[in-house]
Amino acid sequence: MGWPLAVSAGLMDKSPRALFRALWALSAGHLLATFLVLLPFAFLLVLAEWQRSIQIGASLLVIGFGVYRLIARRHPRALARIPPTQLALWSFAVAIAHGAALMLVPIYLGLCQAFEFDAGHEAAGALMKTSLGMAVLVSLVHVAAMVGAGGCLAWLVYRHLGLRFVSRSWFNLDAVWAASLVLVGAVALALNLASWR
């Protein structure tokens, strides 16, 4: 996400360094967003006996947000308010607004569940430590994947493909994005309910 901004930054400053600086800011914002969304769940997992309810609740939250994004397709005006120089803030706001960070919750909770079963009964403190560690790991892996893909695209457009690629090559993924939130939430919910029996 945000690769066209990195291309713009590189072209405006006529320097690949500016492109990488922009990518760096974009990933920092995205990382912060995912981590901030996962954080409350990391704390909640201390309540081990409620874990199943937490997971069901989280799945419903992701589904609900996906449905909301499907209905309310418009982007909040606040996003347009962020100056072009504050890329990290822009990336943070977009990751929150699109539900990019929220999407990670079912994956994250799934991973925590595996951990917990392996570890058996542990003290709450240790459990939280593991959860926090997992939250950081999930965020990092996610951002690395995003920056890897977006960064490559930004570099290709900047160096080889040119701006015509920006003008012509992309699709409105808002609906796809919202639908995938619903899908991820539904899969998490189904898996959870299945393991209950």
Add this chain to the structure above:
Amino acid sequence: MTMRPDPTFHASPRLAMEAPAENFAYTLLLSPDFSKPDALAVIDVKPGSPTYSQIVHTVTMPNKGDEFHHFGWNACSSALSPLAGHAFIERRYLIIPGIRSSRIYIIDTKPDPTKAKIHKIIEPEEIFKKTGYSRPHTIHCGPDGIYVSTLGGGGKDGTNGPPGVFIMDCETFEVLGRWEIDRGPQALHYDFWWNLPRDYMVTSEWALPPQFENGIVPEDLLANKYGHRLHFWDLRARRNVQTIDLGANHQMALEVRPAHDPVREYGFVGVVVDTTNLEASIWTWWREGGKFHAEKTATIPPEPAPKENLPPLLQGFGAVPPLVTDIDLSMDDRFLYVSCWGTGEMRQYDVTDPRKPKLAGSVHIGGIARRTAHPNGKSFAAGPQMVEISRDGRRVYWTNSLYSTWDDQFYPDGVPGVEVMANVGRNGGLELDKDYFVSFPDGYRAHQIRLEGGDCSTDSFCYPSV
């Protein structure tokens, strides 16, 4: 909402220049005595078409007395870019403000320009109530939605509070409210434009409604009471960061034309008249070291004329002022076109070095004293006024009316609405096209022109030309 970017999304000025040429020109028609409703004329500008240079469709409004002036698209290249928050809207609606009525019409140009129709009407009361402004004037689509500059504040004569800019939603066309958070010393308004990646806006000054609605007020002009300042703004923080006074004698700093390429941090503004010597001037403004600067970079002298050839307003001067009422910058930032509405001349300056404009071409048509006819033999009243350049820079279109009451003072014999076009040479030079001459219906004058797919005074860009 579309699945693919609008085909008229041009990421950079260079891509805009390489896009297909315009097929239609939209022109605003106004009834100067308010006896008929104003209208939007759609003109076929496709060479070789059987209806070339003819009106192929007219949208007539349901009200009278709107006085159409400047208009714009709901979306241009900057709003259509993935950097904006609403990248999949369409360049589809023309936003037409009535400067006299404060009413705004939203015209839908899809599925075909020849079927354009009214989509929505925003009544003046809504604008008064939500913004405290009146006399909407210039339209640009930008990061926050549609930006509308106004020339009047509140109250019947528009002098209750300063005029400014308000924002409209770019999809619902709902009036959202004032744009300014801190206007600093700004108290008059005219044009505005910006550099989006660099995040600044520039605004200019004309006058308050009592100084223009019933005609130019000569005493106010000679007392230097019309606008003469440029205001620079932080676009996102919505506050004035600097004001430059061009000097009180430089009356009416009107059209603001920033370089299209956003890496270039300069632009131009035209001054209508210098009250010390009647000359008109072009000023270049630029940003350096975080500060804005402006200097006079070109002047156009008045032309002496016998008293009997002059309207009463000018008889005491024995000369015709050039009256630079519009300027426009080509998409490659190379040529600046300057309308001399008084002397009847369209000038083309090479502004490759923006602080040293060089005259590169000129054609004479109309004029208070000269009254030069079109090369096709037809007469052309008034002088070159609102000018629009095709994206590729090869064709320059213009009309001849300034503002109903001002037309009557400078051109008391009448101003029948006409639109002409000049072809531009590869390295400059202007020549009027003999085949392009649009005469509008009796009783109508023509004001601003918008070209299908974008033009040089509407589109702004987030990417540089590389």
